[in-house]
Amino acid sequence: MAGKPKLHYFNGRGRMETTRWLLAAAGVEFEECFLESKDDMIKLLNNGVLLFQQVPMVEIDGMKMVQSRAICNYIAAKYNLYGKDLKQRALIDMYVEALMDLNELLMAHHLQPADKKEQHLATIVDKATNRYFPVYEKVLKDHGQDFLVGNQLSRADVQLLETLLMAEECKPDLLAKFPLLQSFKARTSNIPTIKKFLQPGSQRKPPLQEKDLPKVMKIFY
C-alpha cells in the first residue's frame, strides 16, 4: 500500500504550505521530512529523487512529485477539491492562480528589512484591497453560497482561507471592508478538518522571520 504522503521541505511555510493546507482540509494524514542543513539537501540530490533538483517534493501514490502546482493539482483532483467539470476547474484555477500571486507578496513581507517594511506593506494593502479581495467578495455576494465554486468545498476555498489568514498576519484589519470575506473566514475555519489544522500542535507552520532566513538560505545556496 502507498502509505501516508511524505513531504520533503524545510521546516517552514514557503512553497509547501499550500500542500499542507490541502492535505489537511482533505483529512489526509501526512509525514514530513525536514531539511535542516545543506547536507540534507545534498543527500536528496544525490539520491536522484528531485526531478529538477528542487524541493518541494512529495512522495505520494508511488510517485516522487515535484513542482508545487503539480502537487496541489494532483491532491485537489484526488480528493475531490477540484470541481465537477472542466468549467468549474477553470474558475477554480483562475481564483487559485491569483491567490498564489498574492501569497508571494504576503510571504515576502516578513522577510523585508526594517527600512523597506512600511512601503512593502503599502503595496500589499493596495493589491489586496483593490485587486484581489474585491473579486472574491463579489463572487460570494453574487451567488450567496458558502463556497466559491459550485456550492461545494474546493481548493479555491482552502487557498482563499490560507491567504486571508496570512493577510491578517501582515495587517490585522485588512478585511475590514469585506464583510463576506470575514464571514467566509469564520465559516470555513469551522470546517472540522480545517479547524483541526488551525489548532496549536498541527502541522501548520508559522511565518518565517527575518532572523530565520540565513539558516534557510544555507540549505539551498
Add this chain to the structure above:
Amino acid sequence: MSGKPRLTYLNGRGRMEPVRWLLAAAGVEFEEVFLETREQYEKLIKDGVLLFQQVPLVEIDGMKMVQTRAILSYIAGKYNLYGKDLKERALIDMYVEGIADLMQMILMFPFSPPEAKEKNLDSIKERATNRYFPVFEKVLKQHGQDFLVGNKFSWADVQLIEAILAVEEKIPSVLSGFPQLQAFKIKMSNMPTIKKFLQPGSPRKPPPDERYVETVLKVFKK
C-alpha cells in the same frame, strides 16, 4: 455558438505565446486583439473584463479567462492534451511546470539591464543544459516513445518544443548533447498543426525586440 477563442494581449510573445502554441497544436483557429496603448489597457480594466486587472485574457466558451495557467489547463483539458488519468496528468503537470520555470528566465531576459544580459544568458544556458533538458532527454530515452507521456501527444510535448526553439534562438548549439531532444524537435516540428504554426504568416510571434520591450513598459507602467 461562442465562435473562435479570442486572445487579448500585446503583439508579442510574452505570457500569451504558450496559449498560441497550444491552440495551434490542437488545430484550433483563434482571433487576436493587440494592446498597443495604455488607454486601451485602461479601458479593458474600466469595462470590467479583466478579473484581476491583468492580461492575458482569453475569451473562450462564454468565459473571459485570465491567468495563463488556468487558460492553458482549460485548453489542454478540452482538447485531450492532458493525459488519460490523474497520474498522467501529474506527470504532464510536473514537466510543464519545470519548463515554465525555464521559460520564465527567457521571458524576463529582454527586460534585464544591458550589463546583466551576458550573465542571464549564461544562467539560461546552464539551467537548460544541466537542469531541464537532461530530464526530458532521459524520459524519452527510457520509454523510447515519440511523446513524453502516455505514448500520446500532450500539452507537455507542446511546451517542450516551444522551449527548445526559444532556447535555441539564444543558444543555437544548446541541443548538441541531447540526441533524443534533437529527434523530438524534428518529429514535433513535422506534426501537421505544429508545422503550420511554424510557417511564416502564422499567429506565432517573433522573438521580443526593443520595440516590444518599449510597448510593454508603456502599456503596463505603474
